[in-house]
Amino acid sequence: MVINQIEPFLEYYERVRERTRKLVLLIPPELLEWTYKSGRFTLGDQVRHIAAIERWLYAETVQGRPSQYTGCGTDLASGMTDTLAYFDEMHQQSVAVFNTLTPDQLQAKIQTPGGQPITCWKWLRALVEHEIHHRGQMYMYLSMLNVKTPPIYGLTSEEVANLSAPLAP
Numbered sequence: 001m002v003i004n005q006i007e008p009f010l011e012y013y014e015r016v017r018e019r020t021r022k023l024v025l026l027i028p029p030e031l032l033e034w035t036y037k038s039g040r041f042t043l044g045d046q047v048r049h050i051a052a053i054e055r056w057l058y059a060e061t062v063q064g065r066p067s068q069y070t071g072c073g074t075d076l077a078s079g080m081t082d083t084l085a086y087f088d089e090m091h092q093q094s095v096a097v098f099n100t101l102t103p104d105q106l107q108a109k110i111q112t113p114g115g116q117p118i119t120c121w122k123w124l125r126a127l128v129e130h131e132i133h134h135r136g137q138m139y140m141y142l143s144m145l146n147v148k149t150p151p152i153y154g155l156t157s158e159e160v161a162n163l164s165a166p167l168a169p
Contacts, residue, residue, distance in 0.1 A: 003121035006101045013098075016128055017091060019152055020050065020135045024087060026147055027138075029080040036144055041072070044083050046138050048072040050131050051090035057113065058127045059097040062105075062120055067113040098124065 003009045024047050032044040041049065049072035056069040077086035101120065109117040118126075142149050155163070 001125055003106055003124055004103055006098060006106065009121075009124060010095060010098060013095075013124075013128060016131060020131055021087070023135060023138055023142070023149065024084065026142060026149060027080070028145075028147065031145060031147075032080055032083065033074070034141070034145065036141065041137070043138060043141050044074065044078075045072045046134050046141070047083050047087050048074075048076050050134050051087040052076060053130065054094045054127060055090035058123065059094040061110050061112065062101060062123060063097060064110060069113075 001012075027043050027047075032047075033042040035042040035045075052072050053069055057067040060066065060068055077083040106119075106121040106124075108120050110120050110123060112118055112123070139149055151157075151159075
């Protein structure tokens with residue numbers, strides 16, 4: 001995916017975020033700070049991390065500023081209501097920043113927090129990959145907790161297999 005104009009990218013990204021948000025809404029509030037192993041992200045950390053990294057790393061760096069990401073703990077938001085509000089607010093702020101990017105800015109080089117130059121539009125593409133990575137982790141966490149999750153695109157793997165034609169010899 002090459003991003004030459006911000007509007008089509010933001011339309012795509014909003015659909016990605018909608019799928020992530022639907023999953024977040026399935027987290028049982030009493031399990032928000034559950035993790036499978038001490039020292040690893042909790043479900044709430046996953047949600048706050050997606051929000052904080054989007055706003056304080058990606059949205060800052062596309063503006064030519066250094067990352068301001070400092071973590072994803074409960075100091076940012078605690079409880080399901082506040083965590084969801086934080087998730088939504090950071091996304092709204094980030095999209096407002098991204099929406100200002102011109103075609104020339106999308107083609108320009110920016111600096112990653114590690115000091116590596118990257119084309120701005122490729123950095124935005126990495127943002128989407130990052131969110132999907134953490135959404136996958138949340139699917140796994142919820143599976144470990146026996147929380148039923150919907151298939152992302154309407155059918156389960158088993159349903160697709162049942163509807164598919166047999167392989168030709």
